[in-house]
Structure formats: C-alpha cells, structure tokens
Amino acid sequence: MARRLLLVLVVALATAAGAQARVGTDPLVPQEWWLSHVGADRADAPGPGVPIAIVDSGTDPTHEEFATRPSTTFLNDQTTFGRDEWHGTFVASIAAAPDNGALIDGVYPQAALQVFDASTTAVTGITDFTVVAAITAISQHCPAVINLSFGGTDPDANLQDALLGAMRSGCLIVAAAGNNGDEGSPVSYPASWPHVLAVGATDQNDASASFSTVGRWVDLAAPGKDMIGAVPHWRNANGYSVESGTSFAAPIVAAAAAWVWTVRPTLTASQLSALLRVSARDVGSPGFDNATGWGIVDIPAALAAPTPPNDPSEPNDDIAQVKPGVLFADGQAPVTRAAKPSIRLAATLEASDDPRDVYRIWVPARRYVHVSAASGGTAAARIWGPKAVGVHEGLAAQRRDLRGQRMYGGAHGSAAYVEVLLTGRSQSARYTLSITAAKK
Numbered sequence: 001m002a003r004r005l006l007l008v009l010v011v012a013l014a015t016a017a018g019a020q021a022r023v024g025t026d027p028l029v030p031q032e033w034w035l036s037h038v039g040a041d042r043a044d045a046p047g048p049g050v051p052i053a054i055v056d057s058g059t060d061p062t063h064e065e066f067a068t069r070p071s072t073t074f075l076n077d078q079t080t081f082g083r084d085e086w087h088g089t090f091v092a093s094i095a096a097a098p099d100n101g102a103l104i105d106g107v108y109p110q111a112a113l114q115v116f117d118a119s120t121t122a123v124t125g126i127t128d129f130t131v132v133a134a135i136t137a138i139s140q141h142c143p144a145v146i147n148l149s150f151g152g153t154d155p156d157a158n159l160q161d162a163l164l165g166a167m168r169s170g171c172l173i174v175a176a177a178g179n180n181g182d183e184g185s186p187v188s189y190p191a192s193w194p195h196v197l198a199v200g201a202t203d204q205n206d207a208s209a210s211f212s213t214v215g216r217w218v219d220l221a222a223p224g225k226d227m228i229g230a231v232p233h234w235r236n237a238n239g240y241s242v243e244s245g246t247s248f249a250a251p252i253v254a255a256a257a258a259w260v261w262t263v264r265p266t267l268t269a270s271q272l273s274a275l276l277r278v279s280a281r282d283v284g285s286p287g288f289d290n291a292t293g294w295g296i297v298d299i300p301a302a303l304a305a306p307t308p309p310n311d312p313s314e315p316n317d318d319i320a321q322v323k324p325g326v327l328f329a330d331g332q333a334p335v336t337r338a339a340k341p342s343i344r345l346a347a348t349l350e351a352s353d354d355p356r357d358v359y360r361i362w363v364p365a366r367r368y369v370h371v372s373a374a375s376g377g378t379a380a381a382r383i384w385g386p387k388a389v390g391v392h393e394g395l396a397a398q399r400r401d402l403r404g405q406r407m408y409g410g411a412h413g414s415a416a417y418v419e420v421l422l423t424g425r426s427q428s429a430r431y432t433l434s435i436t437a438a439k440k
Contacts, residue, residue, distance in 0.1 A: 028103045028240075033204050034223030038252055039300040040107050048112035049262025052095050052254050053146045053171075055134040056088035057126060058117035060232045063089060063239060065097045065104070075116040075137060085119055086231040090243060091149045093230035095251035103240055104228055107255035107299075114138065128156040135159075139166035143261065143269065147254035148175040148196075149247035151188040160193055161327055164315050167195050168328065172261075172269040174199060174254040176246035178213030181291075185213045192217040194353050195315055197257070197273055200292055201225060201249040206283045208291035212246055217352040219273075220280055221292035222256075224249030253297050260302045267307065273353070274308040288427070309430065311348045313359065319390050319417050322360050334360040338413065341367065341437035349379055349422050349429045356391065356421040359433070363409035363416050367437045370406045373420050375431035383407045384417040391419050 035041050048071040058078035059066060066072060066089075079085060096113045097106040116134040118126045131148070138144055139162075146166060163173055177200045178188035191198035191213075198217050201209040201224025208214070209225045225244045233239050253276070261272055279302040280295030288294055313332055316322050324331035336343050341364045347357055361383075363369045373381040384391065388401035407416055420433055 025099055025101050026097075026103055026105050028228055029105050031228060032104060034227065034252060035105075035107065037202075037204075037206065037223050037296060038107065038256060039298050040256075043300045043303060045108050045110055045259055046262045047110050049265070050258045051112035051114050051144045052108065052251070052258045053114040053116065053138045053144045054088060054092045054095065054251070055116045055118050055131060055138070055146060055148055056091050056150065057082070057085040057119040058088050059092045059115040060089045060230075063230055063232065064102045065093050065100070065230045069098045069100070069113070071110070071112045073112075073114045075114055075134070078115065078117045079119065080232045081234065082119065082125070084125060086235040086241075087149070087247065088115065088117065088119070089231055090229035090241070091147065091247060091251050094227060094248050095147065095255040097230060104230065107252050108259045111255060111258055114144065126150050128159050132158050132162045135162040135166050139169045139171055142166065142170035143172070145172045145174060145254045145258045145261065147251050148173065148190055149250045151176060151178050151191055153186045153188060155189045155193075159190060163190060163193065163196065164321060164327060167269065167315050170269055172257055172272055173197065174250050174257060176250040177201075177215070177218050179211045179245050179247075181208075181210055181212045181214055185215055187215060187217070188213055194317055194355060195270075195273070196353075197253060197276065198293070199246060199250045199253045201244070201246045202283065202292065202296060206296060208284060209244065211244070212249075212291065214290040216290055218290060219277055219293040219353065220253055221283070221296050222249040222252035223296075256297045256299050256302065259299060263303055264307075268310055270311040270314050271308050274311070274348075275302055275305055278308060279305040309346065309348065311354065312345065313347070313357070314354070316358050317354070317356055318392075319358055319384065319388055322358050322417070332360055334362050334415070336361045336369075336435055336437070338362060338364055341369070343435050344432055346430070346432045347420070349420065349431070351422060351427040356419055358391065359418045359420075361416050361418055361435055363407050363414045364437050365409050365411060365413040366439075367409050368406050368440060369409070369416070370436045370438065371418050372405065372434050373431040374434065375429045378423055378426040378429035379420055379431040380423050381405065381418055381420045381433060384419060386415045388417060
C-alpha cells in the first residue's frame with residue numbers, strides 16, 4: 001500500500017513587508033521581498049529553456065496566473081479541491097508566475113513550466129506511487145529541474161530508485177528540507193538522499209527560519225517565510241495568500257537552477273548543482289552550516305561563476321548503480337577493459353551529496369590491478385571482487401569480497417569494482433583515481 005507523504009508547509013498569518021522593486025507590471029512585485037535576496041532583480045531572466053517540473057498537488061489551470069500562461073504543460077489532469085490541494089498552485093507561482101498584470105511574478109516568469117499532479121485524491125494526497133510515476137515520466141525528457149516540495153521521515157526505495165534514474169538521465173532534483181526544525185529536525189526524504197539539492201528556508205533578515213529542518217544534508221537556503229503566492233479561489237477569494245515553509249524555498253532554487261541552466265546549457269546536472277552551492281551567498285556561520293548549507297542561492301553569482309569540474313558517471317554511489325541488470329539494465333560502462341587495463345580519471349566527493357564513487361573495472365588475466373586515489377589524503381580507493389553486491393555488505397561477505405588496493409585476475413580475468421571514499425579528513429575531495437594493471 002502506498003504511504004502518504006506529509007506536505008512540507010507551515011501556514012503563516014503575517015503579512016509580507018516591502019522589498020526592492022523589480023521590473024515588472026504585476027502590482028505585488030514590490031512586496032516580493034525574496035526576489036532581491038536571491039538576485040532575481042539584478043539580472044534579466046531568459047526566455048523559456050530548461051523546464052521547471054513541479055511535482056506536487058495540482059496546479060489550478062483556471063487561476064489567472066496559469067490560465068493563459070505561455071510555455072506551460074500540464075502533464076496530467078489537475079485536481080485542486082482537496083484540503084491541501086492549494087499547495088501545488090502556490091509552489092508553481094513562486095517559481096514561475098508570469099509577468100501578466102495579475103498580482104505576482106515568479107522568480108523565473110518566462111520559464112518553461114511543467115506540472116504533474118501527484119495527489120491522486122483529496123483523501124490520499126501525495127503518495128510515493130504517484131511521485132514515482134511523475135519522476136519516471138519527467139525523466140524521459142531531461143534535462144529538467146524537478147521540484148519536490150514535500151517529504152517524509154520514512155525512506156521509500158522505489159522513490160529513491162526513480163530519482164536515481166532521473167539523475168542518470170540528466171535531470172536535477174530539488175527538494176524542500178522540511179519544517180521540523182522546532183521538533184528536533186528528523187531526517188527528511190527525499191531531501192536527505194545524495195545528489196538531491198536540499199533547500200532550507202530563511203526570513204527577511206537572511207536568518208534560518210525557526211521551522212526549517214537542519215542537517216548536514218542541507219545544501220542551500222532560500223527565502224521561505226511570509227511568502228505571497230497564488231492559491232485556488234476556494235482557499236482565498238482573491239486567489240492569493242501568505243504562507244511560510246521550506247516548500248516555498250525549494251521552488252526558488254528550482255527556478256534559479258532552470259534560469260542558470262538555460263543561460264549556461266553546456267553544464268551537466270552535477271556541475272549545475274556544484275555551481276549553485278559554490279556561488280551561494282554565505283549566511284549564518286562562515287562556510288557550510290547545517291541550517292543554510294552553503295548559503296542563500298544567488299542567481300547573478302551563479303551566472304558569472306566559473307564552471308566547476310565535471311563529476312563523471314553519476315550516480316555511482318554503490319555497486320547496484322553501476323552493475324548491469326540491477327538498478328539500470330546496462331549499468332555503467334567499465335572504465336577499464338582488456339584493451340585498456342590502466343586509466344587515470346578525476347572526480348569529486350562531497351560528504352552529504354556524493355559520499356563515494358564506485359566504478360566497474362576489468363582485471364586482466366594473470367595480471368594484478370592496483371588502485372590509488374591522489375587527493376592530499378582526503379580520499380582513498382579499494383577494490384571489491386566480482387561477487388560483491390554493495391559496499392555496505394556484512395562482515396562475512398566483506399571477507400570474501402573486499403580486496404584492498406590490488407586484485408589478481410586469475411586465469412581468465414575478472415570483473416571488479418573500485419570504491420573511492422572520503423577518509424574523514426575533509427567534507428569533500430577532488431581526487432585523481434589511478435587504476436594500473438601489472439604483472440605483480
């Protein structure tokens with residue numbers, strides 16, 4: 001039976017206060033204080049490009065912000081009459097409400113917008129099953145930035161696999177960190193999974209909102225308190241309300257990501273993720289902190305920052321992701337083969353988002369393969385044998401499968417796996433992996 005995922009939202013009764021004006025015709029743009037905090041008022045948004053894909057409760061197609069909005073695709077039928085089914089309309093408007101003379105502008109008004117209603121009924125709400133269907137559909141047409149403004153404390157393996165498939169296809173996943181900061185900040189999924197950009201919420205003073213869930217897996221922050229957004233008219237007669245939650249910080253980052261990706265289309269999803277983190281405006285404790293991650297997303301800084309090194313072969317966090325016939329039919333191509341048994345390659349690790357890399361290799365017959373990771377001591381490499389099913393095997397299986405830094409190919413040669421992991425001396429590493437075949 002599908003489990004219900006809790007919507008990540010907190011209703012605020014406050015009224016949004018003034019902010020810098022943004023060029024636009026919609027009357028409430030001067031009150032959208034968050035636009036200046038992420039630099040959306042200091043750069044010209046491009047036309048439609050890489051789409052923002054909102055997976056949420058339905059987005060109201062009759063609302064004045066969406067009824068005639070260009071570049072808008074409703075990927076399935078939208079329902080917006082359940083108790084929590086105003087949520088998707090609000091999220092979509094924060095990301096991409098058009099500059100059409102209604103009341104508000106989204107962060108990226110001209111964006112190509114896709115919406116998928118993952119709330120099957122007003123009673124069941126958003127379920128793992130419907131989200132998996134949404135992710136699977138969207139991932140057929142990557143690149144896209146997929147926004148997930150919901151979460152739960154119980155991980156679902158099918159949902160994680162669907163997200164890994166979307167990442168492998170070239171999509172970027174953005175998720176709300178959660179609204180349990182006042183309740184001990186339990187780990188929230190999907191936000192805490194590797195390669196998902198987890199977004200916490202800040203207020204008008206750039207401080208972490210008290211409700212925002214904190215954790216070492218939070219990547220970025222964005223405004224999420226006292227936000228003006230669109231809602232179905234049954235919720236509020238004028239079609240708008242003021243709400244707070246990390247649900248509304250996430251679409252700001254999703255919109256920023258789509259904007260930057262449209263302007264810089266040669267970036268890979270992993271490069272874009274790294275770019276948004278390295279260019280973020282640092283707030284709170286210097287450097288990374290568990291409340292705001294690397295800082296508040298900064299659109300002009302991300303547009304101008306140097307391109308980060310590419311991180312190849314992602315996702316490749318475990319053997320199941322690279323071995324054919326497990327998660328992916330073709331797995332990952334081996335980085336060495338009989339004709340080329342030695343190689344050097346460069347990649348990166350990051351403690352919360354990319355804690356390890358696993359590569360398929362071929363160990364030639366009657367040869368030893370040696371592995372090492374040059375990283376200044378921040379990363380190490382080791383080999384797992386052909387029968388290994390995962391890097392978290394039990395002790396008995398490890399005794400059989402874990403080979404250390406060299407492995408013999410035997411009389412016929414053998415497949416194997418190289419794991420590169422952090423040593424604990426740093427939260428991140430840039431390494432060069434050397435795989436060398438030799439007689440000894």
